Amino acid sequence: MATLLGPEIPVRPAAPVRAATPAAAATHRPSEGSVHSWDLSTGVDGPGTRFVTFLSGCPLTCLYCHNPDTWKMRNGRRTSADDVIAEASKYVRFIAASGGGATVSGGEPLLQPVFTGELLHRMKHELGLHTALDTSGFLGVRATDALLRDTDLVLLDIKSWDPETYREVTGRPLRPTLDFARRLADLGQDVHVRFVLVPGLTDDPANVEGVAAFAGGLGNVSRVDVLPFHKLGEAKWQALEKPFTLHDTPSPTPEQVADVREVFRAHGLNAV
Template sequence: MLRVHSIESLGTYDGPGIRLVVFLQGCNFKCLYCANPDTIEFGSGSEMTPESILLMAQSQRPFFGKNGGITISGGEPLMQARELIPLFKMLRAHGFNTCIDTNGSILNEAVKELLQHTDLVLLDIKHVDAKKHKKLTGKANSRTLTLADYLAQQNVPTWIRYVLVPGYSDDEADLHGLGMRIAEMNNVKKLEIQPYHKLGVHKYEALGWEYQIPDVPSNTLEQLSKAKAIFENYVSEVIIN
């Protein structure tokens, strides 16, 4: 049984093509800019069986085309890696493309088995610098980088996702540092720059939580373009989402 927060049909931002996106409940990070703080607590959400998700995927198959499929996001989906294994086995058996969007902080035997049934990983690297990563997320980045190395060793197709937060994750030296690390990963097919936004602020108010970085402005086009130019030195395909 999977603990699910919500489901998005006809998603176009979480992997290739048109996708069914399942957002799981529960996350082990507390990112300062999290747009979905209501996914953090594990105990809420609703329970769904793998079979029910498979049925939804089958009903939407006509929209997927050649590239679409199913993306499991969150929250942090690898917190439920063991429960995802039977779902991904069923999806693969029925010819669906499988994708996981993860912060990369968990690598255990269940995750390793799950990755054997995964076509694409969207790896959210929050920061290349350990101290700055901890300031952003509450956690060090060592586990994320360990998973990045494992994905490269196993040649698991991977897209890197990077949120460009003004004053927090847009330092040019850090962008070059991340770029150099990614350049060593032959499995990385694309890097997606995700602009910082405040679309989830109203959710903090509903939860009675304080939004931690209210004074941080949205990215300028110049900031996004500069980051894209830097990453293009290291990754063949860079896009701004």
């Protein structure tokens, strides 16, 4: 997702859409979506090496987003699911050898739920890959039960526990994300929670404790990634002529990150 703050990965633009042959069109009508790019990555996109499809469009406008160029769906390339699957199929053996899989990210994938659902289904059943959905949870109501059955892991951003801070960070209310998290818990869905630590914004002890207590109480969170804020995406904000309001905000120290991880561990969570 565009709001996550692991090391920034060079991405390849999605290839132009290839026209289907008459025979193919008669037997299969793949969905199409707005795709920003795709690439192979390791890190916070799920276990092992991942084929990550970055979709365009996001309802959030996070202050620390390192890919603001994915916010508008119109800035992506209209691409068929067939094209994405064909590209991913080139790397299946390499991905499988690493214990990896495929991740649908963004932007916000659930802004395009039909396209996202087809990608997850085909990555899992045609290519045999472990699947992950990278989401803020704000549009969790758009995730059908079928889509979630085709999802082995949900990478869920919980950006703040304090509703006012959450709205300051994202421009949106917190409740839909929490409702989606509870739904995933009821389904027993494997979840990795990501929390971005921003000094002076999300680092208030009560805020950290709130996220940790909530995640620890769900019963289905197998990992928490505490991600230190960085400014590697600032150049993209400048290129888009958008003010980067966190320009003077420092990255947290290793000690600050370690302390926050300990808060999550105190609630029985595997925090890294």
